Amino acid sequence: MTDLIRNFCIIAHIDHGKSTLADRLLQLTGTISEREMTEQVLDSMDLEREKGVTIKASAVRMNYRARNGQVYELNLIDTPGHVDFGYEVSRALEACEGAILVVDASQGVEAQTLANLYLALEADLEIIPVINKIDLPSAHPDEVAEELENLLGIPGEEILRISAKAGLNVEEVLEAVVQRVPPPRGRDDLPLKALIFDSHYDPYKGVVAYIRVMDGKLSASDTLRMMITRATIKPIEVGIFAPDLRPTSELHAGEVGYVATGFKTVRECRVGDTITLATNPAAEPLPGYRKVKPMVFAGIYPVEGEDYEDLRDALEKLQLNDASLIYEPETSQALNFGFRCGFLGMFHMEIIQERLEREYDLDIIVTAPSVEYEVKLKTGETILIDSPAELPEEGEIEEIREPWMYIQIFSPTEYYGTIMDLVTKRRGIFASQEYPAPNRVQLNFEIPLSELIVDFFDQLKSRTRGYASLDYQFAEYRPDDLVKLQILVNAEPVDALASIVHRDAAYHIGQTLISKLKDIIPRQLFAVPIQASAGGRVISRANVKALRKDVLAKCYGGDITRKKKLLEKQKRGKKRMKMVGNVEIPQEAFMAVLRLRED
Amino acid sequence: MEPVPYSLYLHIPFCHHRCAYCDFNTYAGMENLITAYCAALIREISQVAGSAVDKLPVHTIFFGGGTPSLLPLIWVEQILETINHCYSLVPETEITLEANPGTVDGDYLRGLHNLGINRLSLGVQSANPDELRLLEREHDYFAVIEAVHLARNAGFDNLNLDLIFGLPYQELDTWEKSVNLTLDLSPDHFSLYALTLESGTPMKHWTDRGLLPEPDADLAAEMYEWAAERLDQAGYQQYEISNWARRTTDNVYRACRHNLQYWRALPYLGFGAGAHGFAAGVRTANILSPRAYIQRMEKSAHRQFPRSSATANLIEVDQQAEMGELMMMGLRLTNDGVSANQFKTHFGESLSDVYGKEIEQLVRQKLLEWVPFEDGLHLRLTPYARLLGNQVFAAFI
Numbered sequence: 001m002t003d004l005i006r007n008f009c010i011i012a013h014i015d016h017g018k019s020t021l022a023d024r025l026l027q028l029t030g031t032i033s034e035r036e037m038t039e040q041v042l043d044s045m046d047l048e049r050e051k052g053v054t055i056k057a058s059a060v061r062m063n064y065r066a067r068n069g070q071v072y073e074l075n076l077i078d079t080p081g082h083v084d085f086g087y088e089v090s091r092a093l094e095a096c097e098g099a100i101l102v103v104d105a106s107q108g109v110e111a112q113t114l115a116n117l118y119l120a121l122e123a124d125l126e127i128i129p130v131i132n133k134i135d136l137p138s139a140h141p142d143e144v145a146e147e148l149e150n151l152l153g154i155p156g157e158e159i160l161r162i163s164a165k166a167g168l169n170v171e172e173v174l175e176a177v178v179q180r181v182p183p184p185r186g187r188d189d190l191p192l193k194a195l196i197f198d199s200h201y202d203p204y205k206g207v208v209a210y211i212r213v214m215d216g217k218l219s220a221s222d223t224l225r226m227m228i229t230r231a232t233i234k235p236i237e238v239g240i241f242a243p244d245l246r247p248t249s250e251l252h253a254g255e256v257g258y259v260a261t262g263f264k265t266v267r268e269c270r271v272g273d274t275i276t277l278a279t280n281p282a283a284e285p286l287p288g289y290r291k292v293k294p295m296v297f298a299g300i301y302p303v304e305g306e307d308y309e310d311l312r313d314a315l316e317k318l319q320l321n322d323a324s325l326i327y328e329p330e331t332s333q334a335l336n337f338g339f340r341c342g343f344l345g346m347f348h349m350e351i352i353q354e355r356l357e358r359e360y361d362l363d364i365i366v367t368a369p370s371v372e373y374e375v376k377l378k379t380g381e382t383i384l385i386d387s388p389a390e391l392p393e394e395g396e397i398e399e400i401r402e403p404w405m406y407i408q409i410f411s412p413t414e415y416y417g418t419i420m421d422l423v424t425k426r427r428g429i430f431a432s433q434e435y436p437a438p439n440r441v442q443l444n445f446e447i448p449l450s451e452l453i454v455d456f457f458d459q460l461k462s463r464t465r466g467y468a469s470l471d472y473q474f475a476e477y478r479p480d481d482l483v484k485l486q487i488l489v490n491a492e493p494v495d496a497l498a499s500i501v502h503r504d505a506a507y508h509i510g511q512t513l514i515s516k517l518k519d520i521i522p523r524q525l526f527a528v529p530i531q532a533s534a535g536g537r538v539i540s541r542a543n544v545k546a547l548r549k550d551v552l553a554k555c556y557g558g559d560i561t562r563k564k565k566l567l568e569k570q571k572r573g574k575k576r577m578k579m580v581g582n583v584e585i586p587q588e589a590f591m592a593v594l595r596l597r598e599d
Numbered sequence: 600m601e602p603v604p605y606s607l608y609l610h611i612p613f614c615h616h617r618c619a620y621c622d623f624n625t626y627a628g629m630e631n632l633i634t635a636y637c638a639a640l641i642r643e644i645s646q647v648a649g650s651a652v653d654k655l656p657v658h659t660i661f662f663g664g665g666t667p668s669l670l671p672l673i674w675v676e677q678i679l680e681t682i683n684h685c686y687s688l689v690p691e692t693e694i695t696l697e698a699n700p701g702t703v704d705g706d707y708l709r710g711l712h713n714l715g716i717n718r719l720s721l722g723v724q725s726a727n728p729d730e731l732r733l734l735e736r737e738h739d740y741f742a743v744i745e746a747v748h749l750a751r752n753a754g755f756d757n758l759n760l761d762l763i764f765g766l767p768y769q770e771l772d773t774w775e776k777s778v779n780l781t782l783d784l785s786p787d788h789f790s791l792y793a794l795t796l797e798s799g800t801p802m803k804h805w806t807d808r809g810l811l812p813e814p815d816a817d818l819a820a821e822m823y824e825w826a827a828e829r830l831d832q833a834g835y836q837q838y839e840i841s842n843w844a845r846r847t848t849d850n851v852y853r854a855c856r857h858n859l860q861y862w863r864a865l866p867y868l869g870f871g872a873g874a875h876g877f878a879a880g881v882r883t884a885n886i887l888s889p890r891a892y893i894q895r896m897e898k899s900a901h902r903q904f905p906r907s908s909a910t911a912n913l914i915e916v917d918q919q920a921e922m923g924e925l926m927m928m929g930l931r932l933t934n935d936g937v938s939a940n941q942f943k944t945h946f947g948e949s950l951s952d953v954y955g956k957e958i959e960q961l962v963r964q965k966l967l968e969w970v971p972f973e974d975g976l977h978l979r980l981t982p983y984a985r986l987l988g989n990q991v992f993a994a995f996i
Contacts, residue, residue: 545817549793549816549823550986550987551793551840551985553794554795554841557610557869557873557874558867560861561882567927567992567996570993
């Protein structure tokens with residue numbers, strides 16, 4: 001039965017043409033008619049289309065009549081395209097037996113190509129390398145083929161050369177999937193084990209789990225159990241992705257499909273969990289489940305206090321589709337009521353921020369991101385904090401530990417120096433280097449996560465004119481000499497401007513921040529002192545001078561309307577500021593912490 | 600009760616050259632339109648008068664620009680005749696004309712005076728040649744001295760000089776020199792304007808591109824404070840944020856009655872391209888382009904007062920808005936401010952009922968003060984707040 005099934009994914013670096021290739025495969029197999037065809041069919045979110053990167057996994061079933069005359073069921077699983085979603089990618093890969101590795105004929109192998117490739121090899125997938133965009137003038141497919149040959153040990157002639165955009169050789173890709181990807185090995189007569197590799201929320205069907213049946217079979221009439229969360233359900237329906245949800249009577253071993261669970265939250269239906277039958281459960285869940293752990297934390301506050309409820313509703317809705325987003329209420333003396341949110345990484349945070357602003361039309365302030373610190377107290381107790389505001393007094397602290405990461409930077413060799421400089425300036429430690437291809441270097445470092453989350457990726461891109469790529473994994477917690485950098489405006493500490501920094505950098509960062517704030521905070525009716533303090537000492541100070549002149553000289557020829565408009569504009573600007581004590585602080589100030597390293 | 604007399608503003612949008620800081624509705628190189636424009640102006644003046652219920656009393660007329668002194672005497676005469684014919688001018692109506700030094704000679708000034716123009720406003724701006732060049736003014740200070748001399752000889756006993764401060768590169772000492780030199784000319788009235796960089800002007804463009812330093816607001820504040828003290832010593836009394844006047848020998852205070860009309864939120868009619876009016880509960884604004892204005896005024900159908908064929912924009916002012924505008928304008932009057940009794944008489948509600956909370960806070964911040972007058976308490980800016988007016992006005996908008 002499973003002989004005619006092929007489950008595969010496409011892995012690629014951003015912009016190497018993954019979505020375009022997927023579009024072509026859907027067209028070629030007639031899964032989507034020419035009429036229904038839009039670009040990036042599988043990326044349904046506007047943000048995905050705009051950023052050219054898949055954020056949520058999805059799946060689609062295609063029927064393909066191969067040259068040998070047989071009709072195959074091909075399940076394409078689209079994986080998220082960013083390292084922030086590494087765990088989701090790894091689960092989606094577990095659902096496959098093969099992977100098409102797409103490499104741009106001009107760009108060659110990049111960091112995420114490698115990162116995804118290693119994940120695919122770890123999941124024991126059959127790799128089908130494909131060189132894309134061979135029709136571009138800048139293409140050098142021979143060199144890229146050589147890179148891939150070195151990397152994979154696959155003979156150059158077996159590497160497909162295509163143009164997904166022009167539709168060149170795309171059919172060969174489907175043939176390769178049929179011939180080279182092994183059929184799934186599950187057995188219908190074993191107890192049910194179905195892997196959840198993603199989910200989305202549907203207002204009528206509840207949480208819809210995307211599953212790959214490893215062993216056994218299930219139908220809508222079965223009572224199902226989630227082996228990790230121990231939740232039990234009677235599913236609303238089961239079905240396949242065609243590409244819209246289409247109910248079927250049963251799903252068998254080897255098949256990819258969905259279970260509409262009726263769950264109201266994703267908490268009961270976690271990525272990586274195993275679905276089994278309540279009556280005849282499997283002995284063990286599938287391996288590899290991990291509870292998602294946010295790495296980056298930030299406060300999200302409504303600009304207008306009255307939007308608090310809307311913000312909470314929006315976060316709740318986003319979480320329905322995104323179990324990795326966590327949030328809890330937080331109060332800031334400067335920003336009032338908001339939420340402390342945890343994200344998988346900076347990209348994830350950016351996505352959430354943009355979705356709140358665009359899909360939910362909210363005006364929000366996002367505070368400077370923080371990592372989670374382990375703070376060992378003199379009492380022997382260890383606490384976890386993810387906000388500088390929570391850091392206890394220095395006298396109570398024995399030691400502060402912070403998360404360190406392994407990073408791999410992949411770049412043309414000419415940027416070696418500038419990358420070294422960037423990483424070492426941020427407390428990074430060089431580990432090793434490799435030359436996986438001519439003129440290409442892979443630099444391996446260890447670096448504190450806190451140094452990565454502020455603007456590191458942008459700096460890397462700008463220093464290497466966009467050529468370098470980055471991948472990272474959590475390493476461990478390490479102690480360092482860290483202090484809380486506090487900012488006092490008019491002698492009051494502003495919690496939303498505090499940060500935890502290395503003691504050696506405190507002076508420099510404090511000074512830079514103060515000189516920025518001095519320009520950002522508008523002059524008030526009285527002089528406003530601003531200070532940075534670390535370890536109980538003021539390390540930098542400046543004064544925002546009192547406002548002396550703010551009046552229009554002339555009301556010309558009785559044109560009062562214009563004057564009034566100017567005053568109204570001024571008043572609106574004031575309204576958008578936050579009052580801290582009796583000082584008006586513009587939102588921009590809270591973002592200044594983010595942009596400190598630009599200078 | 601006597602009807603409130605009106606003020607008339609006439610906009611003359613022509614200039615030989617547009618100054619680098621100017622964003623008024625003015626045009627250089629359109630002087631060939633002057634004849635047709637004046638004819639249109641005359642039509643508008645009578646059109647609006649024709650739609651009023653009664654012949655309106657008028658107590659001030661103001662020729663503003665642009666450069667009104669580019670008008671040939673014959674047109675000034677015809678315009679004034681039309682006004683005299685259509686409106687009822689009160690005795691000693693104040694009739695002002697703005698002039699650029701260098702565009703006027705003795706004959707012209709005598710002619711103006713004979714036609715009834717009794718107040719002349721000269722755009723001096725600075726006595727410093729470098730500053731005048733930066734502003735792209737076409738005159739030098741000698742032309743100012745000569746124009747003042749000629750105006751006095753022509754019989755003008757009510758003379759205003761305009762100065763601008765807070766210029767890029769301007770220092771306290773060059774400003775002091777400008778003020779002192781103009782004081783030597785002994786005008787009856789001073790207008791001191793802080794430079795505002797308006798978008799679309801060459802000067803704004805230069806500063807945006809870094810070709811010119813941004814004016815220093817603190818220095819401008821010092822200039823203002825210095826000048827206020829200097830003018831006070833010289834016998835000029837400040838009556839508005841940017842305006843000072845002195846008394847004549849027979850004790851007539853030379854404040855500009857026309858501008859007081861705006862600041863007291865009293866009615867005025869605006870004629871000409873881009874002119875603004877406020878009467879019968881509406882604010883009107885005319886079409887900006889002189890050519891379009893001339894075309895519009897060729898048709899002269901009946902319009903509801905105070906609209907004309909050239910009205911391009913109309914805003915109805917409800918009581919709430921009018922109260923806000925009265926505060927915003929009235930508080931510019933540094934001596935009189937806003938009279939609590941007059942406010943109550945006009946609107947039927949008291950100042951403290953409408954703005955109690957705002958006023959209380961601004962008084963606490965030492966931006967506003969209550970001062971006793973003959974007709975009761977007046978609310979006005981504290982001397983400290985004169986340069987911070989926007990912080991105060993915004994509270995009432």
